[in-house]
Amino acid sequence: MKELKVTPIKNGSVIDHITPGMALKVLHVLKIPRSTTSVVSVVMNVKSKHGPKDIVKVENRELDASEVNKIALIAPKATINIIRDYEVIAKHQVEIPDEIIGIVKCSNPTCVSNSKEPVKSHFIVTSKDPPVIKCYYCEREPDDISDIII
Ligand code: CTP
Numbered sequence: 637m638k639e640l641k642v643t644p645i646k647n648g649s650v651i652d653h654i655t656p657g658m659a660l661k662v663l664h665v666l667k668i669p670r671s672t673t674s675v676v677s678v679v680m681n682v683k684s685k686h687g688p689k690d691i692v693k694v695e696n697r698e699l700d701a702s703e704v705n706k707i708a709l710i711a712p713k714a715t716i717n718i719i720r721d722y723e724v725i726a727k728h729q730v731e732i733p734d735e736i737i738g739i740v741k742c743s744n745p746t747c748v749s750n751s752k753e754p755v756k757s758h759f760i761v762t763s764k765d766p767p768v769i770k771c772y773y774c775e776r777e778p779d780d781i782s783d784i785i786i
């Protein structure tokens with residue numbers, strides 16, 4: 637029997653195939669306000685064909701490019717499904733860009749990107765799965781990218 641863990645949504649976004657344990661980081665990226673009246677569902681460690689995964693469903697919400705890039709860094713195998721009237725009308729595999737500008741803060745406090753200069757953070761992606769990034773300015777490689785997402 638097919639087990640139903642979370643009900644389908646009518647309109648909104650389903651972020652599926654999230655690396656197990658990373659759903660809470662995805663919620664953080666989405667900055668859902670306490671005042672939200674939308675239905676938000678989170679399931680962690682559900683079984684799938686390819687092993688355990690997390691899923692986040694947010695009603696009445698579509699994601700912008702910056703949010704999708706942040707999710708890619710947290711969960712490189714995630715898919716973003718757009719739901720309209722209960723149907724999946726679009727499905728995108730997230731993709732980590734070759735360079736990350738402005739969405740991750742360098743963990744080196746003396747990096748020029750953390751100075752008062754108007755310099756946006758800039759990272760070069762050296763590996764995509766698992767994601768490894770290196771600061772363009774100071775070459776620091778952060779250990780945990782999910783902790784320094786702006
Ligand atoms: N979904 C939902 N509400 C809907 C339709 C779909 O919450 N009205 C969810 C499904 O539960 C699933 C995701 O959106 O987690 C993608 O749906 P679908 O493409 O139908 O599932 P699969 O074919 O299993 O997706 P994939 O091949 O990407 O694993």
